[in-house]
Amino acid sequence: MVLNELGARINSALQALSKEPVIDDKAVDALLREICGALLESDVNVRLVHNLRQNVKKRVNLDELAASGNKRKVIQLAVFDELCSLVDPGVQPWKPRKGKPNVVMFVGLQGSGKTTSCTKLAAYYKRKGLKVGLVCADTFRAGAFDQLKQNAARAHIPYYGSYAEADPVQIAMDGVAQFKGSKFELIIVDTSGRHKQETELFAEMEQIAAAIKPDNTIFVMDGTIGQAADAQARAFKESVDIGSIIITKMDGHAKGGGAISAVAATGSPIEFIGTGEHVHDLDPFSARPFVSKMLGMGDISGLVETVKDMQLEKNEDMMKNLAKGVFTLKDMRDQLQTILKMGPLNKLMGMVPGMSPEMMQGFDADESTRRLRSYMSVFDSMTEAELNSDGKLFDTESRLRRVARGSGVRPVEIQALLHQHQQFGQIVKKMGGPKGMLGKMNPGMMQQMAKNPGAMNPNMLKQMGGMGGIQNMMKQMGGMGGIQNMMKQMMGGGDGPGGPGGMGNMQDMMAQMMNGMGGMGGLGGLGGMGGMGGGRR
Structure with a gap:
């Protein structure tokens, strides 16, 4: 899984610290050098890694801890908290309200797994008891509607789309209106994948957002994107109000740290992570359990x-x-x-x-x-x-x-x-x-x-x-x-x-x-x- 190698290296560094006979500045520097090296190799933004190192050093004052027998525990907790802050902007993700129409718009790069994530999210909230519908407003990619239709049928989710209508704004408006009229509680709108250089597609995304007025806009980030994550995330944030993030392809063996950097770039919370191709492979995200699981400590709350x-x-x-x-x-x-x-x-x-x-x-x-x-x-x-x-x-x-x-x-x-x-x-x-x-x-x-x-x-x-x-x-x-x-x-x-x-x-x-x-x-x-x-x- 993405970040397994990173978790193993950080865990190994923490275990090495616990075996040190003397905890001094040299031991702390060695720990931080190994952790920061692992984060950089996993494509986490260098600015974020520098901040983590500085924050841990500020929190760990060895002179004040001299009389304490829990030096190792204090250092380990400081590292754990700073790792959590990498993926936690301190903002609560938006949640749909039961009994009322909630509109969610998906945006992201082409090939990031948007359409698959739309179906996974629909299936997730269907299991929670909500009445969910999918709208395909992607008219740019050939076969986009066929893919969404196939995924939705497999998950038994109602869907809306059109082979005849070429205007994605009109499709989005018609689909949302139809599902609202049928008292659907969650309406998920899939849009075309786009790159920050594609100005026309970015303008289209803004038009769709203005037409359907989504309650939440989810930015889908490919977990394998690497260092490009920061610039792409900032470009999307400047065009639409990103409310939350879904990181996909977290079941592979890529580095994955770049996608985590998107949290800092947008200031929006990660809401879910995709961990596979099946409809159940979408996990609700919470920073502390995520880091705990990455380090092999489990996720009891999950x-x-x-x-x-x-x-x-x-x-x-x-x-x-x-x-x-x-x-x-x-x-x-x-x-x-x-x-x-x-x-x-x-x-x-x-x-x-x-x-x-x-x-x-x-x-x-x-x-x-x-x-x-x-x-x-x-x-x-x-x-x-x-x-x-x-x-x-x-x-x-x-x-x-x-x-x-x-x-x-x-x-x-x-x-x-x-x-x-x-x-x-x-x-x-x-x-x-x-x-x-x-x-x-x-x-x-x-x-x-x-x-x-x-x-x-x-x-x-x-x-x-x-x-x-x-x-x-x-x-x-x-x-x-x-x-x-x-x-x-x-x-x-x-x-x-x-x-x-x-x-x-x-x-x-x-x-x-x-x-x-x-x-x-x-x-x-x-x-x-x-x-x-x-x-x-």
Whole structure:
């Protein structure tokens, strides 16, 4: 991913500082020299890098810290805060208002991924419950309307465009008027890509903005653009009022620092980053979680947001079973379905604290997703009675062979799946039932926890056995180290029960994550463990 190499170098420099026997000016200069070198090589604007260096030096006064035992922590926090300031202009991004028409206009260079980003943004807000429509006002690029139409149809988003009308201003006005008349809440207008030297196209962009009066203008910036980012961003800012930025192509291996420099050039906040070609590959941006994730500290707040979108509180059967200490094969299937809905596995794993860029290398998310889907076919080949059981019905070889034939999966893989189901079932049994922590929580409380994983009021905490109870739960689940080790094993290779090809480690991850999501406060408990500011918004 873009910036993975940068994150790895900065993280390495911070770790080297922690090993220094003496923290003096020489050690701080060496740290800043390595960090600034990494930023410059990643195409971050030289002026911004100079400011970062000066700001860190101002904040770190070694004479004042002489009596403190936390020199390293103060220096690391100063670096972290300054890295955040690179991508945070201190302005809150615009948000659409539900129940009212909101018009958003997309602008940017040709080839930056504008049209794809339009569809991704539409799909994102559709998942949030808004009524969304797309308008293609790009009459300059051949096939632009066909591309938007195809993307919109695939994502089930209504769209408007014209093969006959050549005036993009008229198309934009007609499309916005039609969607407003149909009470659409978010209307996204795609415009032609343009370069700062193309004065006619810039004039056209200004005319469209004047005609539709957008509530927000989003500047789409290619994450691979390099040093040209600053000049291009300033040119667009001078022509239209850029309200927010989307940085695309953050799934490649380019340097990516130039696009970040556009934040300083426009003074507008980054609203989303594009991390792939799929419709789900658009992540809401927040500076501290972004930097935390880049440095391998995870993004708990992003993980919680993803969980809330899944509306887990609606899965009442699973919550009742967990409270009773029961974990059926159907519960296991529901967990896998939820994980698949969350999007690519590498995106999900990147939110887990401790998952450094180095650990992510070599992980084939597409292959793991394919394997997960093959396991879903195993559940589809089971009867209702088998799904609602604890798996002991599969003590007969004929039943095992029948499911293997129906799913196209080898019997040994089904046995691995059943083995892991049994192991996690034992954990649920200990924690559920009348004496377990889950048994002490009423169904309403569990639903509330699932709806808002980050919330835990004193009454909930008391019923769950206080902080001691939470810590004991984390200990039983392997704690933070257990989650990290589990993720390492999942990427470790092999087709047996313990490798990524087997059901074992994949289900361990799902089970632990969903256990926290399903009412035990797992994610809420991890919120402060995401490194320096990793869990903050």
